[in-house]
Amino acid sequence: MAAPNHAPRNLVRAATVLLMLVVVGLAGAPTSHAGGKPTISKEAFGSVGGQAVERYTLTNGRLRVRILTYGGILQTVETPDRHGTLTNVTLGFPDLAGYVGSGNPPYFGAIIGRYGNRIAKGTFTLDGVTHHLAINNDPNHLHGGVTGFDKRVWQATPLVGRDTVGLRLTRTSPDGEESYPGTLRTTVTYTLTRDLGIRMDYRATTDEATIVNLTNHAYWNLGGEGTGTIDDHRLLINASRYTPVDATLIPTGAIDRVAGTPMDFTKPAAIGAGNRSGFPQIVYGRGYDHNWVLNPFTGLGTAAKVTDRGSGRTLTVLTTEPGLQFYAGNFLDGTLYGTSGRAYRQGDGFALETQHFPDSPNHANFPSTVLRPGGVYATTTVYQFGISR
Structure with missing residues (x-):
């Protein structure tokens, strides 16, 4: 889910893009890897506000993932197609300037916090105290504010095991940052699994009552980054209900059934058909930009599955969270150029953000996002x- 993009155009000169592609190893034909020992490497990737930014490359012979310490961003994710060929399947920029210069309005691949999704009019009341947050998605608060976790430099610790490789990112958000109460200590750990998975473990503690709703905002195109529309991708969501929104994309408080509407993905359906319908909820978001109420499960359960018949790739999302925001890239408008040097247009990528529900602090019937001292926020x-095949 992303706000409309009002940032200046991110115009990338062709020569600069080609040079960067060579540097990051994305130019030319993708390579195939049948297996290998897990490894992790580090390189300098510029600086922001005097803070050095690093890029880590994690490989395990089947996946190759690049993560930035700026925003904890998944810059590239290379995974095999049915022929074993590795191709990058996540949207992003080739250099740090793309993320910083644009303000990263689409939140490509970033850790989102303190609160993923929207809070109505930037206001919530906790323990009798009303807090006023930045209005950065008029008239609402979005994704943690003007300078959320997606625009902060995180501390990184490589993790290498016998069969796994990972990266632990940590950051302390001081009391009052973006007007949120409490000092929040956050850890996000990315781990590559041997079965083509990227596991994300989120953990946070606080010294004062606050609200927390962390997620990752990766955009996916299983045909390959920069290859065009995801309309033909087939999506299944393990949810028979969703939270309808008003014209500003804030939940009304109702929990409606998906049956008989374009919101019904209880059986696999092509994304494009419903995304272009005249259903009022779709009109509000210019396409899909809604929270689904996941059917109950215990522990780590399946939230969604996406299939691209062309490449043979599938993506299954498993989570411990109660909600899933499906966003179909509705506000991509051709002004941003990605790692392939191609423009991103409407519907060129989709996001599946695991989460608690949008605007939960203002809806008593939604799962609580309150974290108190002594408690631990922990999701996977x-x-x-x-x-x-």
């Missing part, structure tokens, strides 16, 4: 890739 999400 896995993006599991696969092959459909």
